[in-house]
Amino acid sequence: MAFSGVHRDRGELRIHESVEELSTNLADYIADLSEASVKERGVFAIALSGGSLIGLMGKLCEAPYNKTVDWAKWYIFWADERVVAKNHSDSNYKLAKEGLLSKQVPIVPSHVHSINDSLSAEEAADEYEFDIRQLVKTRMVCVSDISDCPKFDLILLGMGSDGHVASLFPNHSVLDVKNQWVSFITDSPKPPPERITFTLPVINSASIVVVVVTGESKAEAVHLAIDDLGPNCPSLPARMAQPTNGKLVWFLDKPAASKLQSVQFCE
Numbered sequence: 621m622a623f624s625g626v627h628r629d630r631g632e633l634r635i636h637e638s639v640e641e642l643s644t645n646l647a648d649y650i651a652d653l654s655e656a657s658v659k660e661r662g663v664f665a666i667a668l669s670g671g672s673l674i675g676l677m678g679k680l681c682e683a684p685y686n687k688t689v690d691w692a693k694w695y696i697f698w699a700d701e702r703v704v705a706k707n708h709s710d711s712n713y714k715l716a717k718e719g720l721l722s723k724q725v726p727i728v729p730s731h732v733h734s735i736n737d738s739l740s741a742e743e744a745a746d747e748y749e750f751d752i753r754q755l756v757k758t759r760m761v762c763v764s765d766i767s768d769c770p771k772f773d774l775i776l777l778g779m780g781s782d783g784h785v786a787s788l789f790p791n792h793s794v795l796d797v798k799n800q801w802v803s804f805i806t807d808s809p810k811p812p813p814e815r816i817t818f819t820l821p822v823i824n825s826a827s828i829v830v831v832v833v834t835g836e837s838k839a840e841a842v843h844l845a846i847d848d849l850g851p852n853c854p855s856l857p858a859r860m861a862q863p864t865n866g867k868l869v870w871f872l873d874k875p876a877a878s879k880l881q882s883v884q885f886c887e
């Protein structure tokens with residue numbers, strides 16, 4: 621690893637020499653969290669995002685993890701989803717299904733919680749929140765100790781070069797939603813326009829939030845999301861991801877981290 625350390629306010633930084641190294645360490649990290657969660661409470665509730673993240677998680681389906689991870693104890697959710705048919709190339713469900721869930725790992729189909737793709741964005745968000753509420757009641761998903769929000773064991777996020785995470789885009793009113801777990805948008809600047817998304821209170825109630833970012837095109841957003849920029853700091857969604865009682869961890873490659881201040885790479 622090129623750098624590993626803890627930022628004063630913005631969580632743990634893990635900066636990798638290459639995407640390959642990041643991918644190996646990410647698989648290792650998720651496998652360890654899964655083991656700890658299964659040991660502690662018998663299940664592992666993990667929320668995925670779309671985009672390059674799924675490809676970067678691919679090593680989890682290879683040896684040794686395909687055999688050592690207790691897949692049957694996983695409960696899988698999406699931190700955001702595009703409101704399209706499940707077999708549409710834009711679907712995050714399809715992406716995860718083809719990249720992870722159908723890769724000979726024994727995930728229980730009834731543990732996979734995706735949106736109902738026959739509904740409008742608003743209805744899909746409401747139904748998805750209802751679904752999560754049932755799992756919180758039975759404690760398959762924990763409840764936060766400081767709010768009424770679910771406390772996912774792990775929420776995995778990617779980040780766009782505009783600093784969005786999940787489907788929380790800069791300056792969008794969805795960033796202000798406080799009284800819902802899942803909200804929807806119909807005007808996403810990144811296509812497709814209709815999406816559902818975990819709200820900030822849910823993201824910030826997780827035990828662990830991991831943000832995975834690679835490539836130089838995201839270096840400026842990484843800088844704005846992590847560095848201390850004083851009072852004029854732009855309110856980037858990625859900067860608003862700040863678990864209250866949980867842990868924030870950044871998995872970056874060197875190009876994505878190239879504009880970070882005060883990070884000294886190990887030679």
Ligand code: 6PG
Nearest residue numbers: 669670671672778779780785786
């Ligand atoms: C989505 C996402 C979104 C994604 C980022 C990063 O469904 O569009 O969940 O938040 O994670 O846009 O995507 P890339 O890693 O592909 O740039």
